Amino acid sequence: MPKAIFQTIYQDLKIKIEEQQYPFQQLLPSENALVEHYHCSRNTIRRAISMLAEEGYVQSMHGIGVRVIYQPVRQTSFTIGGIESFQESACRNGLTASTRVVQFTELVSDEHIAEKTGFPIGSELYYIQRVRYLNGKALIFDINMFLKACVPGLTPEIAAHSIYDYIENTLGMTIVTSKRIMTVERITQADEKYLDLNDFNCMAVVSGHTYNADGLMFEYTQSRHRPDFFCFQDTATRKQGYPK
Amino acid sequence: MPKAIFQTIYQDLKIKIEEQQYPFQQLLPSENALVEHYHCSRNTIRRAISMLAEEGYVQSMHGIGVRVIYQPVRQTSFTIGGIESFQESACRNGLTASTRVVQFTELVSDEHIAEKTGFPIGSELYYIQRVRYLNGKALIFDINMFLKACVPGLTPEIAAHSIYDYIENTLGMTIVTSKRIMTVERITQADEKYLDLNDFNCMAVVSGHTYNADGLMFEYTQSRHRPDFFCFQDTATRKQGYPK
DNA sequence: GCCGATTTGTCCGTATGTATC
DNA sequence: CGATACATACGGACAAATCGG
Numbered sequence: 001m002p003k004a005i006f007q008t009i010y011q012d013l014k015i016k017i018e019e020q021q022y023p024f025q026q027l028l029p030s031e032n033a034l035v036e037h038y039h040c041s042r043n044t045i046r047r048a049i050s051m052l053a054e055e056g057y058v059q060s061m062h063g064i065g066v067r068v069i070y071q072p073v074r075q076t077s078f079t080i081g082g083i084e085s086f087q088e089s090a091c092r093n094g095l096t097a098s099t100r101v102v103q104f105t106e107l108v109s110d111e112h113i114a115e116k117t118g119f120p121i122g123s124e125l126y127y128i129q130r131v132r133y134l135n136g137k138a139l140i141f142d143i144n145m146f147l148k149a150c151v152p153g154l155t156p157e158i159a160a161h162s163i164y165d166y167i168e169n170t171l172g173m174t175i176v177t178s179k180r181i182m183t184v185e186r187i188t189q190a191d192e193k194y195l196d197l198n199d200f201n202c203m204a205v206v207s208g209h210t211y212n213a214d215g216l217m218f219e220y221t222q223s224r225h226r227p228d229f230f231c232f233q234d235t236a237t238r239k240q241g242y243p244k
Numbered sequence: 245m246p247k248a249i250f251q252t253i254y255q256d257l258k259i260k261i262e263e264q265q266y267p268f269q270q271l272l273p274s275e276n277a278l279v280e281h282y283h284c285s286r287n288t289i290r291r292a293i294s295m296l297a298e299e300g301y302v303q304s305m306h307g308i309g310v311r312v313i314y315q316p317v318r319q320t321s322f323t324i325g326g327i328e329s330f331q332e333s334a335c336r337n338g339l340t341a342s343t344r345v346v347q348f349t350e351l352v353s354d355e356h357i358a359e360k361t362g363f364p365i366g367s368e369l370y371y372i373q374r375v376r377y378l379n380g381k382a383l384i385f386d387i388n389m390f391l392k393a394c395v396p397g398l399t400p401e402i403a404a405h406s407i408y409d410y411i412e413n414t415l416g417m418t419i420v421t422s423k424r425i426m427t428v429e430r431i432t433q434a435d436e437k438y439l440d441l442n443d444f445n446c447m448a449v450v451s452g453h454t455y456n457a458d459g460l461m462f463e464y465t466q467s468r469h470r471p472d473f474f475c476f477q478d479t480a481t482r483k484q485g486y487p488k
Numbered sequence: 489g490c491c492g493a494t495t496t497g498t499c500c501g502t503a504t505g506t507a508t509c
Numbered sequence: 510c511g512a513t514a515c516a517t518a519c520g521g522a523c524a525a526a527t528c529g530g
Binding site: 274275276290304305306307308309310 | 514
């Protein structure tokens, strides 16, 4: 699949910023200069730049130029960013990962589950519990619920490998939007049973609702991390249009 | 200040979605229909829609339409979203807020501080510690460092009210980008001293670097929350351009 | 303080491609 | 196949902010 022009430019600029060909605090070449360089329209350049701005790589300044504000981050623990699978995260963090499936059942959503997950009452679901190992230590406890109708043929073997890989590459379904909530919760019996804990009495918990390309919420996930191996990154930009 | 057209349309659509004039799972009117309704170009409509998509309000589907995936969230604890001040957050969460300044000093960045905050060694800084009360309970401990050159004339009185208000409305400086990292850390002596704690032995910690309109990092913040009153929201969209 | 050059911000109209039905 | 709807891209116009002379 040939990539779109704005994607190519975006990734090219991104790499140049990460390699510090455009160093921290410097200005990018002007939009018109980039138009000449990439032989495209100004809108296309602006689209690539706005993507970089959203990720906290650059910041546009009216009448001045576009300043690089990217600085490499030292990764000390398991860092979470955009939508990615456990395998992808582990790889990006330079860790060896493995997974053990401790429960794999089917159930039907009742009132209690519907309240918690957002699945309509009566939905048929896969219910999966998995322990995630990083460099040999049991650090993360994952609870997943999938709409059975959306992820047919799921097996414990697939769950042990990568469900996202199965969804995207075997089923051909596209994952688009994920709404997540980060909280800190008390340790549960399951945490104690399955994880290598220390003396923390709480866990970092990421709960998420995932939507596919049809706009259907097909997954609810709760990911429970040991606190000292958890890090969640975010870049926010101040919205325009707050008229005083 | 007159708002831009795309801002007006964005907010109009946003309100209609929140009021469920465009209900969950329904399609928005087609882009061409919206063009007629708002009397503007398709580009402008698309810009407004893409902003809504970033916030997890809608999801575009090629050849089909734009589906509403917004659902109101029940706010159970102190929820953090985009860039906003403590006052703004408290107001949005429907809580009465107050602040006590427990330390207000000046210091010069040394190697240790520079490593932790990213301020260059030798920078003159304001160092502020504040306790945040929500509905009368001491729940959040904030540590701020500001570049003195960027925020001249800061006083404990201002710190007790709203530093962001001072920065934006008195100094006229614009806050643009904020890079944040969420972790869970052990309780410190300061936490025990100043906060109403329960038996948790850890805190939810949000560390952030804030950039102004000149692309200058002028603030480092560490905000320590009691775990049971903390909630961090995020919406992620799967990036295009992962060619297999 | 003014003017002009540069740079980013907003908006439009149009054309073409691709996916769905 | 055609109609509809979103996706990408171009080129142009004007506004607004900045900076140097």
